[in-house]
Amino acid sequence: MESIQYTLPQTRISQAWYNVVPDLPRPMAPVLHSGTLKPIGPDDLAPLFPMSLILQEVSQEREIEIPGEVRQIYAQWRPSPLFRARRLEKDLDTPARIYYKYEGVSPAGSHKPNTAVAQAYYNKKEGTKRLSTETDAGQWGSALAMACAFFGLECKVYMVRVSYDQKPYRRALMEAFGASVTPSPSDETESGRAILAQHPDSNGSLGIAISEAVEVAAKDPQTKYSLGSVLNHVLLHQTVIGQEAIEQMALADDDPDVIVGCTGGGSNFAGLAMPYVGRKLKGQSKARIIAVEPSACPSLTKGRFTYDFGDTGHLTPLVKMHTLGSTFVPPGIHAGGLRYHGMAPLVSHTMDLGLIEATSVQQLDAFSAGVQFARAEGIIPAPEACHAIAGAIGEALRAKKEGKRKTILFGLSGHGHFDMQSYISYQAGKLQNYDYPAEEIALALAGLPAVG
Numbered sequence: 154m155e156s157i158q159y160t161l162p163q164t165r166i167s168q169a170w171y172n173v174v175p176d177l178p179r180p181m182a183p184v185l186h187s188g189t190l191k192p193i194g195p196d197d198l199a200p201l202f203p204m205s206l207i208l209q210e211v212s213q214e215r216e217i218e219i220p221g222e223v224r225q226i227y228a229q230w231r232p233s234p235l236f237r238a239r240r241l242e243k244d245l246d247t248p249a250r251i252y253y254k255y256e257g258v259s260p261a262g263s264h265k266p267n268t269a270v271a272q273a274y275y276n277k278k279e280g281t282k283r284l285s286t287e288t289d290a291g292q293w294g295s296a297l298a299m300a301c302a303f304f305g306l307e308c309k310v311y312m313v314r315v316s317y318d319q320k321p322y323r324r325a326l327m328e329a330f331g332a333s334v335t336p337s338p339s340d341e342t343e344s345g346r347a348i349l350a351q352h353p354d355s356n357g358s359l360g361i362a363i364s365e366a367v368e369v370a371a372k373d374p375q376t377k378y379s380l381g382s383v384l385n386h387v388l389l390h391q392t393v394i395g396q397e398a399i400e401q402m403a404l405a406d407d408d409p410d411v412i413v414g415c416t417g418g419g420s421n422f423a424g425l426a427m428p429y430v431g432r433k434l435k436g437q438s439k440a441r442i443i444a445v446e447p448s449a450c451p452s453l454t455k456g457r458f459t460y461d462f463g464d465t466g467h468l469t470p471l472v473k474m475h476t477l478g479s480t481f482v483p484p485g486i487h488a489g490g491l492r493y494h495g496m497a498p499l500v501s502h503t504m505d506l507g508l509i510e511a512t513s514v515q516q517l518d519a520f521s522a523g524v525q526f527a528r529a530e531g532i533i534p535a536p537e538a539c540h541a542i543a544g545a546i547g548e549a550l551r552a553k554k555e556g557k558r559k560t561i562l563f564g565l566s567g568h569g570h571f572d573m574q575s576y577i578s579y580q581a582g583k584l585q586n587y588d589y590p591a592e593e594i595a596l597a598l599a600g601l602p603a604v605g
């Protein structure tokens with residue numbers, strides 16, 4: 154029988170997260186205070202995050218030990234499986250070998266619990282009572298709601314309005330885990346009220362929901378803020394994905410020539426990619442590493458690499474990243490988790506260093522790839538993950554055209570069981586592509602903060 158699954162025993166759950174930062178040839182730009190434009194220190198972030206996470210954010214340690222309690226919870230779904238997509242390969246009639254690392258096996262259905270559990274753990278340890286956060290598609294919100302339930306923390310989630318309406322079962326899942334969920338923009342916060350005053354029918358965006366969640370945490374000493382992507386410590390926690398994949402590819406006696414992941418804020422992509430970036434830097438891999446983003450929100454392929462706010466209400470510090478402008482509200486594509494105006498500074502920086510590349514995919518092409526994958530492999534992918542599949546299929550077809558036996562590894566970041574309304578709309582021909590929103594982006598970019 155031909156191997157389909159490459160599984161590792163529970164004893165192979167990583168002992169440490171891998172921090173690529175000290176291995177990079179050039180350091181990342183510092184995070185700046187938006188008032189003074191000077192680099193911020195740990196104390197500036199203390200109202201929002203527990204100190205252990207702040208220290209991870211700026212860490213120069215290559216390895217950061219994963220606490221035993223976190224590894225114990227990871228053991229429920231980690232190591233996650235690596236599959237060889239043999240039926241998809243046949244379907245595409247490609248000489249390429251296609252592998253995917255599947256994060257949909259976590260209880261919340263995506264890679265997000267890898268960091269949610271770690272963040273809830275450190276917050277609990279440092280006395281936090283409540284976490285506030287944003288979510289778009291609801292994958293992150295449900296992961297954090299679950300992690301808060303494990304550690305006895307309250308959880309307040311601002312869910313982007315368009316997803317709140319598109320994905321009611323994700324909201325129900327968060328509430329079943331005990332979280333309180335509010336559609337964003339809301340009238341509960343100053344940031345939300347300011348948006349509603351101008352746009353009463355606003356679809357919302359991650360940038361707006363982040364402002365609401367940050368505001369709540371900044372105003373309440375018992376509440377801290379938790380982010381599901383973008384920041385260094387979040388990407389760090391996801392590196393268990395790539396570390397396992399390296400071992401599993403060795404089990405398959407193979408090594409990827411191409412690595413593909415979808416990018417919203419950059420966390421699942423970085424989780425898979427950064428351990429391979431580390432290998433590239435040591436001369437152990439020559440893999441091309443490709444980030445796939447939606448054409449409707451193309452921060453890496455069309456954004457500017459500069460300082461910007463992480464949120465629309467301008468409550469966060471300034472970070473250097475690929476950005477479409479913090480006031481850009483992306484069109485309501487169904488891959489809610491990819492609707493963020495910026496890209497993780499670490500992902501942006503590695504692209505600037507030429508270590509990774511990026512491409513974009515239209516909504517209908519992403520769903521078409523997702524359906525083709527589902528029919529071949531039996532897994533319904535999350536709309537976000539469909540973008541990675543589209544990227545991987547594109548590479549497999551290119552290998553066919555070139556007659557090359559490439560090995561392709563992609564990240565399947567989550568299942569789409571709570572996204573079936575999107576599939577219903579897709580099958581009914583009701584989804585559309587969105588042209589690159591050039592005018593709106595130009596407008597948002599015109600409002601970038603002036604940093605010398």
Ligand SMILES: Cc1ncc(COP(=O)(O)O)c(C=O)c1O
Nearest residue numbers: 292382417418419420421490567
């Ligand atoms: C399944 C899935 N994949 C990808 C993403 C995009 O986020 P990130 O780029 O941080 O992995 C999300 C975000 O919600 C998601 O739910």
